[in-house]
Every structure is written in structure tokens, then in C-alpha cells.
Amino acid sequence: MQKQPSSRTCFICGRENDVGLKMDFYNDHEAKQVISEIIIPEHFNGYPGVAHGGIIGAILDETSGRAILLDGNKDDLFVTTKLEVKYRKPTPTEESLIAVGWIIRRDRTRAKVAAELRRADGTVTAQCQATIIKPPKSYLESCNWAEEDKYWRVYED
16 A cells, blocks of 8 residues: 655644654555554543544544545645534544545545544444545645645655
């Protein structure tokens, strides 16, 4: 599988974010999915042993949005305009989980994407559908993406 790029400060994938999850994402071209393994640390509990819903939503948001990078174009950046999360079962902390994302449909400037968070036995604990759009150039300029872009790369394991 092909590893996707990560950033420096992103909460989900940022390599230099001390409180972030530092998730790695891989393209599974055969399945047409993006995949990541994650153990959610206990300090992200909502209830003891159960991940906080906001953390789950953030993981699903990132995973679904990263499906847009399945074509290997690392500069094909989109932002979420709508995210609908369904919590199916409690998502445990301190247990290996698999996040899987895919594209439902896509055109040049927008896409409908989806993701699931699964336990090792395949039980789906949460899922989402999201609408993502290609941001205007002014948005990337306003958040100084040109400076951060040099950190948007594939990091070695």
C-alpha cells in the first residue's frame, strides 16, 4: 500500500503535534479505500475506556477526507463543509482500531466521502458521510499554506 503524506501540526496526522494522534494513512488501491490503524490513548476518554465522541468525529473527518488522495495527487486538498457522524457502538480507548475511508462520488471541486471506525473483529463503532470542497486559493493564502506545504510529505516510519 502507498503511504499518504502527513503534516507538521495537524491534530490527526501532524508529526510535531505533541498532543496529536500522529495517524499514518495508506492507499489501498485495490479496495479503493484509505486505511489507518489507530490506538486512541486513554487521555481522550469521554467515559472511562470509551473514546470521546469529538475525537471519533475528528478521526472520521480526516479519514473520509483523505480518500480524495487515493489518486496519489498529494496537492489535491479539500476542506469539509458537512460532516454527519453516526455512533454505532462505544469506541474503546487503548485498543487497536482501523479507520477506513472511501469516495462515494466526486467531481473537480467537490466530493461526497465516507468513513468507518472498526474494532479488530470488524465491528463498526462509528461511521460518517461528509461533503468536501476544493478551497479557494484565497483560503490557502489566508492560512499560509505555502509556508506549511514543505512539511506536507510522506514521513518514514
